[in-house]
Amino acid sequence: MKRKLMAILMSLTFIVGMAAGCSTPDTKVEDANQSNESEGSSDNTLRYSLESEPPTLDPQLANSIPSATVLYHMFDGLLRNEEGEVKPAAAESYEVSEDGMTYTFQLRETYWSDGEKVKAEDFVYGIQRLLDPAAASDYSFIGLIIKNASQVNTGELPVEELGISAPDESTVVIELENPADYFPSMLSNSSFMPCRKDYVEKYGKDFAADPENNVYNGPFTVTKWAHGDRITLEKNDQYWDADNVKIDKVEVLTVADANTAVAMFDKGELDFADVPTPLSANYQGQTISYYDGANDYLKLNQAEGPFTSKNLRLAVNYAVNRSEYVKLAHDDIYEANTRFVLPQVNGVEGEYGDEYPYEAFPAEGDADKAKEYLAGALKDLGVSKPEDITVELLTADSEKNRKEAEVLQAQIQEALGIVVEIKQVPYKQRLQMENEKDFQMVFTGWVPDYPDPISYLELWTTDSPYNHAGYSSEVYDGYIETANTTTDSKERMDALFNAEKTFCEDAVVVPLQLRQKEMLVNDKLKGLETYFVGINYDYLHAYFVD
Amino acid sequence: MVKYVLKRAGMSIVTIFLLITVVFFLVRLMPGDPFNNGKMTPEIQANMEAYYGFDKPLPVQYVKYLGNILQGDLGYSMKYTNRTVIDTIKGSFPYSFDLGIRALVFAISFGLVLGTLAALNRGKKLDFVCIMIAIIGTSVPDFIMGSVLQYFFGIKWGLLPVAQYLGFQYTILPSIAVGFYTLASISRLMRAGMLEVVQQDYIKTAKAKGLSKWRITWKHQIRNAIMPVVTMLGPVVAAVLTGTFVIEALFAIPGMGKYYVESVQMQDYTMVLGMTIFYGSFLIIANLLVDIAYGLIDPRIRLAGK
Numbered sequence: 001m002k003r004k005l006m007a008i009l010m011s012l013t014f015i016v017g018m019a020a021g022c023s024t025p026d027t028k029v030e031d032a033n034q035s036n037e038s039e040g041s042s043d044n045t046l047r048y049s050l051e052s053e054p055p056t057l058d059p060q061l062a063n064s065i066p067s068a069t070v071l072y073h074m075f076d077g078l079l080r081n082e083e084g085e086v087k088p089a090a091a092e093s094y095e096v097s098e099d100g101m102t103y104t105f106q107l108r109e110t111y112w113s114d115g116e117k118v119k120a121e122d123f124v125y126g127i128q129r130l131l132d133p134a135a136a137s138d139y140s141f142i143g144l145i146i147k148n149a150s151q152v153n154t155g156e157l158p159v160e161e162l163g164i165s166a167p168d169e170s171t172v173v174i175e176l177e178n179p180a181d182y183f184p185s186m187l188s189n190s191s192f193m194p195c196r197k198d199y200v201e202k203y204g205k206d207f208a209a210d211p212e213n214n215v216y217n218g219p220f221t222v223t224k225w226a227h228g229d230r231i232t233l234e235k236n237d238q239y240w241d242a243d244n245v246k247i248d249k250v251e252v253l254t255v256a257d258a259n260t261a262v263a264m265f266d267k268g269e270l271d272f273a274d275v276p277t278p279l280s281a282n283y284q285g286q287t288i289s290y291y292d293g294a295n296d297y298l299k300l301n302q303a304e305g306p307f308t309s310k311n312l313r314l315a316v317n318y319a320v321n322r323s324e325y326v327k328l329a330h331d332d333i334y335e336a337n338t339r340f341v342l343p344q345v346n347g348v349e350g351e352y353g354d355e356y357p358y359e360a361f362p363a364e365g366d367a368d369k370a371k372e373y374l375a376g377a378l379k380d381l382g383v384s385k386p387e388d389i390t391v392e393l394l395t396a397d398s399e400k401n402r403k404e405a406e407v408l409q410a411q412i413q414e415a416l417g418i419v420v421e422i423k424q425v426p427y428k429q430r431l432q433m434e435n436e437k438d439f440q441m442v443f444t445g446w447v448p449d450y451p452d453p454i455s456y457l458e459l460w461t462t463d464s465p466y467n468h469a470g471y472s473s474e475v476y477d478g479y480i481e482t483a484n485t486t487t488d489s490k491e492r493m494d495a496l497f498n499a500e501k502t503f504c505e506d507a508v509v510v511p512l513q514l515r516q517k518e519m520l521v522n523d524k525l526k527g528l529e530t531y532f533v534g535i536n537y538d539y540l541h542a543y544f545v546d
Numbered sequence: 547m548v549k550y551v552l553k554r555a556g557m558s559i560v561t562i563f564l565l566i567t568v569v570f571f572l573v574r575l576m577p578g579d580p581f582n583n584g585k586m587t588p589e590i591q592a593n594m595e596a597y598y599g600f601d602k603p604l605p606v607q608y609v610k611y612l613g614n615i616l617q618g619d620l621g622y623s624m625k626y627t628n629r630t631v632i633d634t635i636k637g638s639f640p641y642s643f644d645l646g647i648r649a650l651v652f653a654i655s656f657g658l659v660l661g662t663l664a665a666l667n668r669g670k671k672l673d674f675v676c677i678m679i680a681i682i683g684t685s686v687p688d689f690i691m692g693s694v695l696q697y698f699f700g701i702k703w704g705l706l707p708v709a710q711y712l713g714f715q716y717t718i719l720p721s722i723a724v725g726f727y728t729l730a731s732i733s734r735l736m737r738a739g740m741l742e743v744v745q746q747d748y749i750k751t752a753k754a755k756g757l758s759k760w761r762i763t764w765k766h767q768i769r770n771a772i773m774p775v776v777t778m779l780g781p782v783v784a785a786v787l788t789g790t791f792v793i794e795a796l797f798a799i800p801g802m803g804k805y806y807v808e809s810v811q812m813q814d815y816t817m818v819l820g821m822t823i824f825y826g827s828f829l830i831i832a833n834l835l836v837d838i839a840y841g842l843i844d845p846r847i848r849l850a851g852k
Contacts, residue, residue, distance in 0.1 A: 049798075052808075055626045063583060136597040141587055154589045209628035227629070227637045228800030229711075255709060256795040256804065259693075263701050263708045264798075428578025428813055435582065444584075465587040 044248040046525070046539055047270050049255035053228055058208035059193035060130045063139045065292075065447075069535040070231060070252055071190035075218040076239070078105050078123065078172065081188035083531045083538060084346060084451060090118060090194070090217065090240075091172065100179030100487040101147075107170040110240045112215040118194060120166030126195030127174075128152075128159045142191050142449050145183060147175040178484040181492060182346070182452035189449065189534050219245045219540055228254055246527075246543035262520065271522040272537075277331050280518050287518040289333075293532035295342050295456065296445035298393070298408070298510035303470025305440045306391055311376030313507035316441075318370035319415035320408060323363045326513055329404045334513040336363050341453045341500050342514060344532055348493050352453055356497045360504035360511065367415050374416050386417035393420055395443040396427040404443060408512075434468045445515075451533045453496040454483060460503060471508045554837055558830045565826045566615070566819065570608055573810075573818050580624055580813035598624070611819070620823070621816040625809070631820030634805060639824075641711060642794065642801035646787035648717050649725030653786075657729040658775070661736025662768065668741065676733060683730025689792045692723035696796065709798040720797045724790055728782055732775055739771030746770075780836025784829040 054067035062071055080089040088094075091105035110118045129135050130143045131152045143149050147163025163175035176183060186192065199214055200207045208214045211222040219241070220233035233250040236242065255261045258276040265273040275283055298316075300307040307313055322336035339360045343353020374386060383389060393409060395401040401424060409420040425433065433439050448455035459466040461477050479499035483492045504511075521528060524545055529538040581594045595601050599610070614621060620631035664676035699719055700708035707716045743749065744767060752762050791803025806825065809817035 056628055058628060061627050133593045133597070136594050138581055138583060138586065138590065138594060140590055141585055150589065153593065155593075205622060206628055209633075213628075226800065227634070228641075228804070253710075253798065254800065255798040257798070260696070260709045260796060260798055263696070266701065267704075267708055269708070269710075426578065426811065428576075428580075428582065428811070430578075431582045431584055432578040446584075449585075466585070 044246075044544060045251060046247050046249070046542060047251045047253065048272050048537070049253040049261045049264070049270055051254075051256055051258065051261075053254040054231070054252075056208065057214070057222065057225070057231075059190045059195060060126060060135060060137050061139070061208075062190045063137075065534070065536055068190045069537055070233070071193065072188070072535045072538070073218055073220045073233060073250070073540065074216045074222060075190065075193040076110065076118075077187050077189070077193050078107075079184050079187045081185045081451070081531075081534070082540070083529050084185075086184045086188070089188075090123075094184070098487070100181075101176050103174045103176070103183065105172040105174075107172065108240060109170075110217060111238045112196065112217050113221045113236055113238055114215045115238075116196075116215070117169075118217050119169050120172045121169075122194035122196060123172045123192075124164050124166045125197045125200075126193055127164050127191075128162050129195055129200070130191050131162055132159050137191075139191055142186070142189060145176055145178075145180055145186070147177055149177070179487050180454075180484075181489055182450045182454065185346070185452070185533075186450045220250060230254065244541060246541065247539065250539065265520050265522075268522075271525050272528060273520050275518045275520055277333055280331060280333060283518070283520060287520055288530075289516050289518055290530035291335075291342070291344055291532040292447075292515050292517050292536060293342065294445050294447045294515040295337060295340075295511075296443065296513050296515065297337070297340070298512065299434070299439075299442045299444050299469050300507070300509060301437060301440050301442075301469055302508070303437055306377075306381060306389055307440060309377045309380035310507060311373045311380055312389070313510075315370050315373035315377050315416055316412060317361050317507050317510050318366045318373065319412050320361075320510055320512070321363075321365040321411055322361075322512060325404075325407050325411065329400075329407045330513065333518060334515050337511040337514050338363050339500065340503055340509070340511050341456045341496075342448065342532070345448065345451045345453055345455070348489050352493070355493070356500075358497070358501065358504075360501075365411075365415070370415050374418075387419060389418040391418060391420055392423055392440045393443065394423050394425065394430060394433060394439045394441065396430050397424045401443065408443075437468055437470060441510075443512075448533050453493075453500065454480070457483075457496060457499050457503070460508060469508055471506070473502065473506060476502045476506075551838055554834050558834050561830055562823070562827055566612075566823055567608075569819060569822045570611065571604070573813070573815055574604065576810075576813060578813060580815060615823070620820040623809075623817045623820075624814040625812050625817065631816055634817070635802060635820065635824055638800055638802040638805065641799055642790050642803060643787055645711075645717065645720055645724060645790050645794070645799060645801060646783075648721040649723075649786055649790075650728070650783060652721050653725035653728035653732060654779075657732030658736055658772075660729070661733035662740060662763075664733065664737040665740030665744075665771075666763070673737075676737070680730040680734045680737075683726045684734075686726070688723050688727060689796060691726050692720070692793050692796045695719045695723055709796075711797070711799045716797075720790075720793050720799060723793050723796075724786060728786060731778065731782075735774045735778065736771060739774050740767055743767050743770045776836070776839060780833045781829070784832035788825050788828060 050066045052066065054062070054070055055064065056062055056067060057071060057074070059071050059075055062068055076090045078089060078091040078094070080087050090107055090110055092108040094103055094105040096103055107118065107120060112118055127143065127146070130137055131140050131146070131149050133153055133155050140153050148157055148161050149163070151157040152159055152162045165173050167173060194217065196215055203209070203213045206213055211225055216222065216236060217239070219236060219239050221236045222231060223234045224232040231252040233252070235245055235248050239245065253270070255264065258274065259279065261270060261273045262275055262279055264270045275287055280287070300313050302308050302313070322338060326332055326334045326336045339358045341352060343351060345352045347355035377389070378384065378386065381389060393405050395405050405422045409422055412418065412420050430442065434442055434444060446456055446459065457480060458464060460471050461467065461480050462472040476499055479495045479502065482495040483499070486492050486495070519530070525542060526545055527542040530536060531538060581591050599607060622630050623634060626634065660676045660679065664673045667673050696708060696719060699706045706719055710716055749762060749766060752766055790801055791807055793799070794801040794803045805817055806821045809821060
């Protein structure tokens with residue numbers, strides 16, 4: 001018996017020893033990099049994580065905020081939008097023509113990480129590539145503001161006809177389809193970064209697949225990309241403003257589970273981490289809150305179905321108690337939206353919300369008004385009792401979506417007495433059903449690409465490809481038209497505000513929430529900024545203190 | 547024996563081919579489309595479809611795809627636009643494989659020992675402990691086991707790392723989480739097998755012959771009791787090596803599991819097909835190997851299978 005036990009124990013020890021001896025894949029690589037403790041202040045390395053790896057680091061193909069955030073730190077566009085303040089970047093100055101349609105940029109002398117000078121042609125090539133049908137970028141829509149962009153994108157016109165040119169090595173000229181005050185801020189987006197033609201031609205489809213398949217002109221360069229695991233950035237000494245970059249190295253890890261990321265933050269392995277809603281109670285008072293720009297609402301189909309009745313649309317808008325909804329569905333982390341446009345976008349001088357305050361619907365709803373409109377709706381739809389009206393609430397299939405839908409269903413049913421049915425489908429299917437107008441009331445949202453009200457409002461003109469609600473208003477179209485043709489900033493913003501008011505008065509959607517996130521930040525890390533458009537974090541000027 | 551192996555190998559190839567065909571057409575039936583990101587215009591979408599050749603009739607695309615596979619080209623991912631499916635597999639599978647192997651080593655070694663100890667000490671306290679472990683392992687899902695282990699050993703007591711895969715200590719918690727269910731199954735099967743075998747005639751004969759207890763246990767009991775374990779080993783090995791998705795997500799291990807799940811949600815056709823081919827082939831080959839091993843271990847199977 002004893003011998004047997006001994007034999008078993010010995011074999012087990014042998015096995016465990018073998019297992020311990022065998023190294024995990026990639027362990028031998030740079031143990032200095034992958035130390036357990038972040039100790040950011042001692043090795044001057046910033047570490048953070050993303051829930052999913054950036055699918056690509058190709059500026060013109062990037063289509064997600066995680067990609068865009070990393071790219072913002074790797075490349076330098078003509079201008080840089082630092083949390084609302086548009087500053088010169090690769091271009092040290094620019095001029096706008098009288099009619100607001102032509103922008104001329106003067107480049108400063110800067111270099112790529114391989115020593116080559118950054119030329120105007122690099123910007124022309126990059127932006128042409130964005131619209132070039134041969135590059136098949138699913139983010140090309142962001143360039144449609146440029147003259148001839150949509151014809152170039154469909155192949156009607158050759159790429160050379162795009163409204164961008166380089167009269168000389170350090171001048172870039174861009175022509176627009178219509179005046180756009182917000183255009184300078186867009187140039188900070190990864191889609192408009194310069195691109196080296198020789199690298200694209202050399203690597204073809206593998207361009208930017210790995211760090212050595214591209215060159216960089218931004219504050220950091222990519223030195224290593226362990227796919228699925230982490231991206232390593234190192235300070236670029238060639239960057240024209242390198243003196244103001246205080247961090248030496250950045251590691252962007254992929255950590256799919258939000259709870260794990262928080263645990264890693266607690267152990268000092270990450271310098272900042274988003275806190276998922278269920279855990280937020282544990283970290284009360286320790287987090288900072290920021291908007292991520294997303295604006296969610298119930299889109300109402302007014303082309304067919306019960307919501308052709310404006311009265312019903314208004315009834316639902318007054319029936320929903322937005323304050324209670326964000327508390328029940330999101331633990332108050334999100335903010336109730338009582339208008340349509342995100343108030344933090346740019347106004348004429350300051351924030352749009354400050355310059356044009358507006359409450360379309362009371363945050364707590366208004367049960368009496370709701371019933372008034374309901375009476376009108378009953379007449380419109382030719383029924384006698386509220387129970388005769390059934391509406392379908394379409395949403396995606398996550399747990400969060402389910403909770404949101406149930407809260408809304410309860411509120412609407414209780415306030416109005418109509419029947420609300422919830423239908424959950426996979427996200428992609430929901431998108432398709434929206435496209436095909438196969439919905440009555442769908443929970444959807446919009447993430448802006450630039451910090452201007454029109455990013456939200458241009459979706460609803462009669463001929464907008466994104467107008468899946470069947471909304472058509474001459475008055476609304478008129479305001480948008482004015483905003484797109486006038487060169488006076490104040491007149492433009494007034495028109496946009498009028499459009500927003502018309503939109504809310506017509507109850508095209510039921511505005512619900514402005515998404516916010518809670519974030520834990522290492523006490524020793526200063527200068528980290530968050531933003532709600534294009535990128536989530538800006539660590540350009542971040543630094544560690546002791 | 548050779549005929550047996552060839553026959554099984556031939557059937558495996560046919561199975562893989564069928565798998566590819568079914569998935570190719572099935573994945574296109576999913577509602578929604580791969581390019582729509584909520585900001586797509588019809589023109590851009592048409593351009594994308596032309597670029598990927600989706601505007602051609604489906605059978606034409608199918609033939610082209612088959613042609614590519616036979617040349618070893620699984621295409622580029624539609625989501626990770628600059629990366630080929632094969633590169634993705636090459637970069638991520640070693641992690642899943644490593645984790646799976648460690649989990650199997652853990653499950654098999656401890657499972658066999660536990661099962662044997664339980665059978666040899668039947669009715670006593672040790673048996674009870676082993677059974678309890680087996681019950682916990684069978685009923686607790688891997689992600690709960692993983693979360694609990696991560697919380698206590700990683701966060702609360704700080705004994706082991708919370709996440710990542712950078713050295714031996716990082717592999718301990720994930721391996722246990724992945725392997726625990728298999729450990730439980732193996733120990734129960736082993737225990738049952740041992741208990742059944744001990745009643746067989748040839749054990750009585752061996753005892754009558756005067757063989758030592760040790761020899762009886764090792765040479766006769768274990769070798770026979772282990773048959774059911776070997777049977778399940780094929781599918782188990784394949785399942786463990788490919789079923790690490792949840793634990794990988796929990797412990798931030800850059801394995802292959804997430805591409806499998808995510809590619810379906812994102813309708814990344816090339817990746818879905820690539821993953822299916824890879825996993826499918828893996829399973830089929832694992833089963834083939836088990837059949838062959840079975841034939842080797844048990845002469846009865848070999849002779850009967852003719």
